[in-house]
Amino acid sequence: MNKSRARSRALVAVVSAASLLALSACSVHTSSSGGSSGTTASGSLLFGADGGNPTFVRDFNPFSSNARTGAHYMYEPLEVVNSIEDKATPWLATGDKVVDPTTIQYTIRQGVKWSDGKPFSASDVVYTFDLIKKNPALDTLGQWQSISSVSASGDTVTFHLNGPDVPDATIIDQQIIVPQHIWQNVSDPVTWADPNPVATGPYVVGSFAPNEYTMKKNTSYWQADKVAAETLVLPASNTPLQLVKNGYDWAYSFIDNVDTTWVGANKQHNTYWFPPGGTIALLPNLTKAPFNNVDFRRGLSEALNRNTIATDAEEGYVKAAGQSGLLLPNQQSWLNPALPDQGLISQDTKQALQDFAKAGYSSKGGKLVGPSGAQLHLTITTANGYTDWLRGVQAVQSQLQALGIAVTIDQPQPAAYTQAENNGDFDLLMGAFGGSGSVYQDFNTLMSSGFAKPVGTAASGNFERFNDAQADQLLGQLKSATSVGDQQKIVDQLQQLMYDQVPVVSLFYGGLWGLFSDKSFTGWPSADDPYATPATWTENSLLILTHLKKAS
Amino acid sequence: MTTTTDPVTPDPPVIEGRGNPLRVVARAIGTIWSEPKARFGVILLTAFILLALFAPLIAPYDPHDGSFPHSQDGSAAHLLGTTGVGQDVLSQLIWGARVSVSVALIAGLLATLVAIAVGLSWGYVRAFWGEAVGFIVNLFLVIPSLPLMIVIAAYLHSGGLAVIVLVVVVTGWAWGARVLRSQTQTLRSRDFVTAAKFSGESPSRIVFREIMPNMTSLIVASFFGAATAAILAEAGLEFLGLGDPNTVSWGTMLFWAQNSNVLLTGQWVQLFAPGFMIALFAVSMTFINFGVDGLSNPRLRERTAKR
Amino acid sequence: MRYFWGRVGLFVLTLWAAVTLNFILPRLMPGSPADAAIAKLSQNGPVSPAMRASIEAQLGVPSGSVWSQYLSYLGQVVHFDFGVSYSYFPQPVSSLIGAALPWTLVLVGSVTVIAFVVGTLLGVVAAWRRGTVLDTVPTVGGQFLSAFPYFWIALLLLFFLGYVAGWFPTSGAYSQTATPNWSLSFFGDALDHAILPGLTILITSFGGWIIGMRNTMVNTLGEDYVTFAEANGLRPRSVAMRYAARNALLPQFTSFGMVLGGVVGGSLLVETVFAYPGVGLLLFHAVTNQDYPLMQALFLIITVSVLIANFLVDILYGVLDPRTRQ
DSSP: OHHHHHHHHHHHHHHHHHHHHHHHHHHHHHHOOOOOOOOOOTTEEEEEOOOOSSSOOOOOOTTOTTSOGGGGGTSOBSEEEETTTTEEEESSEEEEEEEETTEEEEEEOSSOBOTTSOBOOHHHHHHHHHHHHHOGGGOTTOGGGTEEEEEEETTEEEEEESSOOTTHHHHHHTOBOOOHHHHTTOSOTTTOOOSSOOOSSSEEEEEEETTEEEEEEOTTOTTGGGOOOSEEEEESOOOHHHHHHHTOSEEEOOOTTTTTTHHHHOTTTEEEEOOEEEEEEEEEOTTSTTTTOHHHHHHHHHTOOHHHHHHHHHTTSSOBOOSSSOOTTTTGGGOOTTSGGGGOOOOOHHHHHHHHHHTTOEEETTEEEOTTSSBOEEEEEOOTTOHHHHHHHHHHHHHHHTTTOEEEEEOOOHHHHHHHHHHTOOSEEEEEEOOSSOHHHHHHHHHOTTTOOOTTSOOSSOTTOOOOHHHHHHHHHHHHOOSHHHHHHHHHHHHHHHHHHOSSEEEEEEEOOEEEETTTEEOOOOSSSOSSOSOOSSTHHHHHHTTOEEOO | OOOOOOSOOSSOOOOOOSOOHHHHHHHHHHHHHHSHHHHHHHHHHHHHHHHHHTHHHHOSSOTTOOOSOTTOOOOSSSTTOBOTTSOBHHHHHHHHHHHHHHHHHHHHHHHHHHHHHHHHHHHHOOHHHHHHHHHHHHHHHHSOHHHHHHHHHHHTTTOTHHHHHHHHHHHHHHHHHHHHHHHHHHHHTSHHHHHHHHTTOOHHHIIIIIIGGGGHHHHHHHHHHHHHHHHHHHHHHHHTTOSOTTSOOHHHHHHHHHHTTHHHHTOTHHHHHHHHHHHHHHHHHHHHHHHHHHHHOHHHHOSSOOO | OHHHHHHHHHHHHHHHHHHHHHHHHHHHSSSOHHHHHHHHHGGGSOOOHHHHHHHHHHHOOOOSOHHHHHHHHHHHHHHTOOOBOSTTTTSBHHHHHHHHHHHHHHHHHHHHHHHHHHHHHHHHHHHHTTTSHHHHHHHHHHHHHHTSOHHHHHHHHIIIIIIISOOSOOSSSSOTTOOOOSOHHHHHHHHHHHHHHHHHHHHHHHHHHHHHHHHHHHHHHTSHHHHHHHHTTOOHHHIIIIIIIHHHHHHHHHHHHHHHHTHHHHTHHHHHHHTOOSHHHHHHHHHHTTOHHHHHHHHHHHHHHHHHHHHHHHHHHHHHOGGGGO
């Protein structure tokens, strides 16, 4: 009996604590007011660019894939590449010169200071390249796959390459530079969180809280006069609902019904621009029958209505992709004029059935049957959770089913999907290519047999395992071509090859989802003025942050 | 996920004799029917089953047909509007009953069968084997079920509904086994079991012929409990995108609704309707359990309390 | 005493099995941590071959044979050292969990206690006033609400009370610019953020307690000693409270022990919807990003807390109810 009395007293204690909690909960609830961060102080830019998981960890190591996005507004590259116009803007270097196909020289900008006041020099550039050589985990651009040595004399840095590799300049351009006087004292630069970066860029870290951090303008920035936003405010949570409600200035996000949701939230100021950032394609496993048969691949390509697929996948925000291998309209200037209809393939089921027949598959009783008499059965692999791709695959499925092909959709989790992609463990895989900002890199990653590994061994490019002597030869030539005219001739042939051989079946362009508001700042990139992409997680943002003007 | 309380009393008395099985069933149905809440549950559950069976007749369109205007609000042609790829929401809701209801009932049934097999034998055997079974059951009870489901679903990708059923069964049987075991333990010492033992009946016969019929109501209750847990688990898994988004079920409807941000676009019906169906279906089963409780425990059945 | 040591032995054995299972489960999932990191990056666009190589160099693949990984894992478990997370590289697992655990414990823990207390009290009243409005409304209403999928309730609350009405914050555990500290204003802020997720859990869980308490108590109200007490002329109220309710509490506490143990693992969906920085969300992130070290540590914490709760309930039962010791 004693025990149970003690128990019931404990119970009373619990009850009163609970009611206290409930009471105080009530009092807060009446005084609360929706609480949002939308700081609208003049000169501050609410920026939906960095997501917490769910809160921020203070890690600004610019080489880490888990670093805060803000690292890219502090550390700067030699030149900023705008992948839309395929053009590099001189940045920490004032320019580069291809001395010969194996030697590239950069002239380093004078008068640039690190944010701690120390001067920036060519030796920092050499140091950075040495650093990433010693720590391959930091070499996110694969510099040392093509560079053999780096040396500085005065304000000139000279890169010697392993072989002729003119397109490598685009890669060297993008290397961000870190200060030697800081990083040489870091014991492990791979795991260092770099909480207070010393960099050359337009911003430095302001306040930092787990749910939001700010970046202040770097007053000693070498082009400080071009930086209009005094403060960047980066919340950890940027759901579409919050984007619409809290009045963001710039956000990167796919948003449904953009015209009614984002634009509708502030008709006067809100705009968007969704330029293509890569090509979404069906990658056939070329080591397997029937995908190793070019007639079969052509049949597949002709069987599809890409407009429907693009609309289903991305709500009509993007266009169907042509079979040139180029990202259009970004790379319009490279387009081979000999390709019919700019390389676009329109649906032609009759032609598709003829090509399937050439490959040994003919229509019988509404079913496409192979030589063995069994119905053609394809499995399309796409990553679980990439719902836009899934919508696209569902459209492909119904279009192929209409021709009598049985289609199964396989949706492994993203990690398992990547593994399947790397190892060539698929029939048809929904994948993406291109968008690097360099025609050479785009075609090389897609078609070079150097990337093609046997099935079961992890590849890092050319996942369809295309192996074509002509492609390899053309890519080799492109590597050493220095004049634009020569390059154009080779790129024309690569496009023709892509069009004829169908190593992958291009479907639609993947968008870059830029949402802008000119309420506080103007000068956002757009289709009319594509000086940068809307991407927020690369040095590309530097172009925008130094281009904005305060709204009057 | 926080509470797994089944509406099951720990020590209900034996009430059913071993009479004519038909009469027992009839009496049981009568008992359930006499409880208004349970009657409501039975009617509701029947309605859901009919909806699932006759979905092709009831639904105005094919749920996969994406030929309608995209993201429409409700209208005469599409009472609940259309999805982001132009499918009729009402038709999806009706067809969704097929998958959701059958997954719940099948998974609930399988989980209950496993629970019966394990729980009864566990309750009857003693010493080492009892501890061994107890060890396994405890293991399944302590492993967090939702994370375990996620891991299993991630491992068995694209297996579709069979995977969901499997995952729900694997993670859902242990609780029932524990409840049935304690009841078996109680019954084990009753006279009729002792009598059966002395008359030389085999242990399996004693367990499944003598003891089990006395636990019918508990088993039915744990079936409805398991089926309720199953539909909620199915919805949770599919909502997280771990199901097969190609099938039309209430859980995948919620997944797509959340994915196309229907709260933002104002088409919150797409989120509300499937969730409400899941809730109603679960309600129908919990309400039937009100009556089942009365079956196992006459005290719960009495309408007027004595003071 | 033999009963006690038997329980302890079983506890240790189950603990070992759970720990081992935690090691095996994550490794059953296809794809490596590097694959997961690449997949995450590729959502922004095609990932270059060089980037893939650098990520693999950074995260690597777990080194050594599975057996040696298992042994070093057991060593880590003993020392409570779980290494470095893959998906939050280079953050140590222990600091991630240390930051997330208090939020879950406080939010889900206190709501579970509230639900238990409120539900049990309502259950007592329902049983005592059986057949009246006081019985029907809480019992039916509670059961009705507990049948709702709780992420769905969470979404509706989030939308209607958070966005449409604007009464409550909609994500996180505290406001944007706040940094966790011990001030009163931060406490108020955190409470404000806890209301919607707390309400979600409360709404969907208190029904179970009502029905559990009510049914057990209806049973005890029919027991001989209650009838006897009534026959002796004790007031019905004190009979109900002192005899029936008290005895009906034991099974109720058993379930409570189980549920408290499940607090850590039970909050996944609600935390996901509200972006609440607790262990549930951390776990979901770990699982979807193939973060073995983080997953193992979280599974361990969850299983151990459930095990301990179970163990305590077992021991408690042995102490309170001699019959189970046979």
